[in-house]
Amino acid sequence: MAAQNFAGVLVPVLTPFTAEGEPDARRHAAFCRWLLDEGAAGLAIFGTTSEANSLSPTERMKLLDRLIEAGIPAAKLMPGTGACALTDAADLVRHAVGHGCGGVLMLPPFYYKGVPDDGIFAFISRVIEKVGSPALRMYLYHIPPVAVIGYSLDLVGRFIKAYPQTVVGLKDSSGDWNNTAALLERYPGFAIFPGSEIFLLEGLRHGAAGTITATGNINTGGIRKLYDDWQKPEADALQAEITRMRKVLQGYTVIPALKRVIAHFWRDPGWAAVRPPLMPLDEAQSARLLSDLERIGFRLGARSKAEAA
Amino acid sequence: MAAQNFAGVLVPVLTPFTAEGEPDARRHAAFCRWLLDEGAAGLAIFGTTSEANSLSPTERMKLLDRLIEAGIPAAKLMPGTGACALTDAADLVRHAVGHGCGGVLMLPPFYYKGVPDDGIFAFISRVIEKVGSPALRMYLYHIPPVAVIGYSLDLVGRFIKAYPQTVVGLKDSSGDWNNTAALLERYPGFAIFPGSEIFLLEGLRHGAAGTITATGNINTGGIRKLYDDWQKPEADALQAEITRMRKVLQGYTVIPALKRVIAHFWRDPGWAAVRPPLMPLDEAQSARLLSDLERIGFRLGARSKAEAA
Helix, strand or coil: CCCCCCCEEEECCCCCECCCCCECHHHHHHHHHHHHHHCCCEECCCCCCCCHHHCCHHHHHHHHHHHHHCCCCHHHECCECCCCCHHHHHHHHHHHHHCCCCCEEECCCCCCCCCCHHHHHHHHHHHHHHHCCCCCCEEEEECHHHHCCCCCHHHHHHHHHHCCCCEEEEEECCCCHHHHHHHHHHCCCCEEEECCHHHHHHHHHCCCCEEECCCHHHHHHHHHHHHHHCCCCCHHHHHHHHHHHHHHHCCCCHHHHHHHHHHHHCCCHHHHCCCCCCCCCCHHHHHHHHHHHHHCCCCCCCCHHHHHC | CCCCCCCEEEECCCCCECCCCCECHHHHHHHHHHHHHHCCCEECCCCCCCCHHHCCHHHHHHHHHHHHHCCCCHHHECCECCCCCHHHHHHHHHHHHHCCCCCEEECCCCCCCCCCHHHHHHHHHHHHHHHCCCCCCEEEEECHHHHCCCCCHHHHHHHHHHCCCCEEEEEECCCCHHHHHHHHHHCCCCEEEECCHHHHHHHHHCCCCEEECCCHHHHHHHHHHHHHHCCCCCHHHHHHHHHHHHHHHCCCCHHHHHHHHHHHHCCCHHHHCCCCCCCCCCHHHHHHHHHHHHHCCCCCCCCHHHHHC
16 A cells, blocks of 8 residues: 555645635635644645635646645645546546645545446546556545545455555544444554544544544644644543534534634624535524633634635 | 527427547437437437536537537537536637527526525626627526535526526425415416426416426326326326336436436437446446336337438
8 A cells, every 4th residue: 555645634624615606715725724723634625614626627736736826835735526527536636736735635536426336437437547656545425424426345345455645544534433433443554534523533543544534624723732742641632522513513504614614713794605515604694603612611713824824 | 578489399308428538529410310200399408407507618519519419409408518617608608609508497506505595686787798699598497406505496587687688497306395376376477397208287387388307318208298287187187198118217316317317218329428427337226127018018209310321
C-alpha cells in the first residue's frame, strides 16, 4: 500500500459566495489559510459541506486554481472530484493531480440508483485509467445518506486489490459506526476517516487515520486537541466536549448553520450565503442556533490571518 | 398559459456510444430520425433513459449541435437540461433555447436530499432568470425513484403561477397514478406526460398531453397507435398490448435492455454499450429478454432511414 499523505483532522471547507452568487475566491483562500492555522491537517475542499455539487466542474477547477495562486499548499488539499459523468470526474481528478494535490475525495456516480458494484467499479476504474498518473492518491467518499449510492465493504476491497498505490483511503460518512469498524478491521493500513468527530476517539482506538468532518469548519481546534491527546487520560472528556458541540449543530441544516456561525463571529453577513437548492437559516433559527452555542460556551477560534486578508 | 409545443408520444432517446465510450453522434442522429418516422411526436433527448447524467454538460451540448446539423428539427426536441449546479443547468437551458428547441425537460437539483421546496423553487427560478428568454418552454421532470428529490403538487402550482408562459408542463415518472391524477385535476391546461405508457389511456381520459416513455425507444408505433385511437372501442385492447410489452421490459434493467433490443434487431452489437455505472445485460439475461419478447410477438418497427445512415 502507498505511503499516506494525510492523517489528522481534515476539513470539508465551506464555499463562500459573492453577493452575485459566484464562488468567492478571496474569502475562500483566506478561510483555508485560517483553517490550516487552526490546526487542520488537510483541506477536503469540494466536499458535500462545500456545496461542491452545486458548483459546475469549471467553477471547481477555477476555485482550486485560485487557491494555489493564493499560496495554499497543494499537498494539503484533497479536493472532491466526484461527478455523475465519468468524463467530468476524470477532468476534475486530472486537474487536481496536475496541481500536485495530496489526494482527491471521490464520490461514486450518484444519479442512477440500484446500480451494481460492478458498475461503480467500472466507473472509478475508467477514471483512474483515463487520468493514468502514478501521483494520484484517491480517497473513496462513502456518504449514502446523501449520495444514496455508496461503496460496499466488498467493493472497497476490490479497489484496494486492483489499485493498491492509488486507492489509499476512505471517508466514511455513513453515520454507522459498525460500517467504520468493519472497514478498520478488514483493511488495516487503508486510511479510514470517519465523517464525524463523534466517532473520532473510538476510531483512533481502532486504527482510524483521523476524521474529515463538517464541524471542523468552526471547531478545528477542539477536534484537533482530541486527535493530539487521544492517548491521554482526558481523551474521553475531550470527546464528550466535541460531541456536545456537534449535537448542537445537528439540530439545524448543517451547511447553512456553519456559514451562519462564521458570518456571526466574523461580522461578515455575506458569509451566510448558500447556493440553491440550499437555503439560509431564517432569523429565528439563526438566533436559536447562536443561543444554543452560547449556552455550551462555544467560541470561534482566533481570527488570525483571515481577518487581514 | 402559453401555447403547448408538444403532445403525443415523446421518446427519451437512448444515447449510443462508440467503441471508445464516446457519445456516437452519427448513430444518435440516425436513431432520432427513425423514431420520428415511427411516429414520435417529440424527442426528449438527454433524459434518464438517455444516460444524460452520465454525460458531461459539454458532451450533451455537442451532441445536440450534431443533431441539429444532421437536420433533426429543433422544434421536435425537448432536451434534458437538469444538473446539480445551477450554473450547469443554466448553460444547458440557454444552449437548447439558442437552438430553438421546442422545450426543455428539467430535473430538480438532485445531490442534496431533504431540501425544502423553497430551495428547489429558488434553483429553478434562478435558471429561468439567468437564461431570460421568452422562447423558453420548460417541462418539469418529476422522477423521485431516481432523483429522490421531486416536485411536490404545491411546488408545481407555485411554478405555474410565477412563470405561466415558461413552465408549461411536467413529466411524471413517479410511477404513482394518484400523483398524476392529482396533477391533472389541479392544473388543467398544464401539459402532463405520464412517464410510462402503462398510464397512457387513463391519462388521456383525464386530460394528459401524451406520454414520455423509455419503451418508446422500441415500441413507438404501438404506443402511438393507442394515442391516435384512444377514443375508439379498441383502446382498452391497445392499452393491454403495450402494457404487456412494458412489463416484459420491467423485468430487466431497462436502459441496457432497450439497447440490447436495438443491437439485436439491427444486428449492430455496438448499440448495446452503456456507460458506467450502468452495465450491459449479460448473455443469459439477453437471451431471456429476447425470448420473452418473442413470446409476446414483439417486432421492432421498420428499419427505414436509420439503416441507410
